[in-house]
Amino acid sequence: MSSPAPEPYFRVVEEDKDQDGSVTRVEASGSTAGPWFPDAQHMGPPSALLVRALENESGRDDVRLARVTVEVLGKVPVGSLELRSRVARAGRTIELVTAELAAPDPASGATRAVARATGWFHGVVDTAGVATVPGATMPALPGREEGRPRAIPEGWLPGYLTSVDWRWVDGGLDELGPGRAWGRVLTQVVAGEEPSPVQRLAAVADSTNGAASRLDLRQWLFVNTDLTLHLHRAPRGEWTGLDADSVIGPEGTGTAYSVLHDEAGPVGRAAQALTVRPR
Template sequence: MMPAFYLPVSEGVFRSTAHTVGPWGPDSQHLGPPSALLVRALSQLRPTLSRVTFEVLGPVPVADLTVSTSVERPGRSVELLSASLSCEGRVALTARAWHMVGSDTTAVAGGVGPLLGPPSSAVPMEIPDHWGGGYLAAVEWLSLSGGIFTPGDARVWARPRVSVVEGFETSPLERLFAVVDSASGVSSRVDIRKWYAINTDLTVHLHRQPVGEWVGLDARTTIGPDGVGVATSVVHDVDGPVGTTAQALFVRER
């Protein structure tokens, strides 16, 4: 198996590897790898992103994917970027991102929450054998508390074992986006073998750019009485919080 989620085929075209396969079946991807692929393309337009929102328009197939980007709203201080991922002409995932030109705000920086315990204080997260391949095996998972198949809040660390695109160095930003969609999975309140809890979107706000290999999630899922849930998390690197995530969930009994 190739040591990457994707192989470059041609300009803007990438071949999905088995590392992208999600837990629901062999033909569709976990949202982490395609999110990282779109963020990789967006950061090639502008190196720093302050907010990225993904809209999931359908399953992302394990196939050749085409990525396109544009600057929707150019500006000297703030710009709105967009990207899309398609397969055989069908768009499966879109992203819109705000880029803000940086300035020195060290004198007024503050307001971040408490640190997570470091990865060295966590233990390997248990993953059932029948869910052990594809994306879940391509990421190293450590648990401080909770995790997949442990219903409720979770505090975990993760780092991809493979690069996003073969032959190219993976940035800390790409690693973060390869992981953060899993906030809803590690903090699920339902038995996902008996219930659907599928996110229709993902929004990530960053108050600083991440560093290093590890991504921490302090995650929580809330489910209402009408089939709708919300998963949120505070995202960390080893230096502390870097931002927050939110996902809307479609919840139904199987």
């Protein structure tokens, strides 16, 4: 008997547009919760929501999202959120769009920013005749049929982790070292909408540091303060592949990185800055 589909990550309560951009109010579901605290989101769903805001604010079919950076400003609660987006730099062949996610401060009740995103859109030009073969610079990833599902590690909470169909080729969330995995979001980013391939990719790519942990999570924290995606082509389909690794420096900072794939091959790279400290 198949399990019921997870709840959509977000439900839109209200959307509005004015001369300064767009304002969207959403309610987050339990599917966004991270593995440590039921009231705090994993950054995969908010990253996907911010990508949706960038795509919708641009609204153009003659440009493609080439780079996204998500800055993590604080804990993103499971609850009510406000999202603002605007075109920061309009142009014929390039466009910069920004989005900010805010939540009520539990202490003061005032709204505070918890995440920001910037997205560069590049104009579509036919460069197929001069394109570099991705396999020459980015190693191929074995297909998802070669991966295997794995149970959530003991003590980790459901929510985001069970909203993604994970197929592990190498490694695992509770194994040290590099990891290679495929992930497919099993739900909608926003209720009533089919997620775009880039939204799906962002939701999975934020797990780069978890897929390539170099330290024991029982003894160390290595939290990402950002996520940057560079895409050399538009992803297609539902599946995102991670070929991930990380490095820990000598002064409390690390970097996690991955080559991103869809089922047709590499599509780009992800990187995260990590703040590292003992528990």
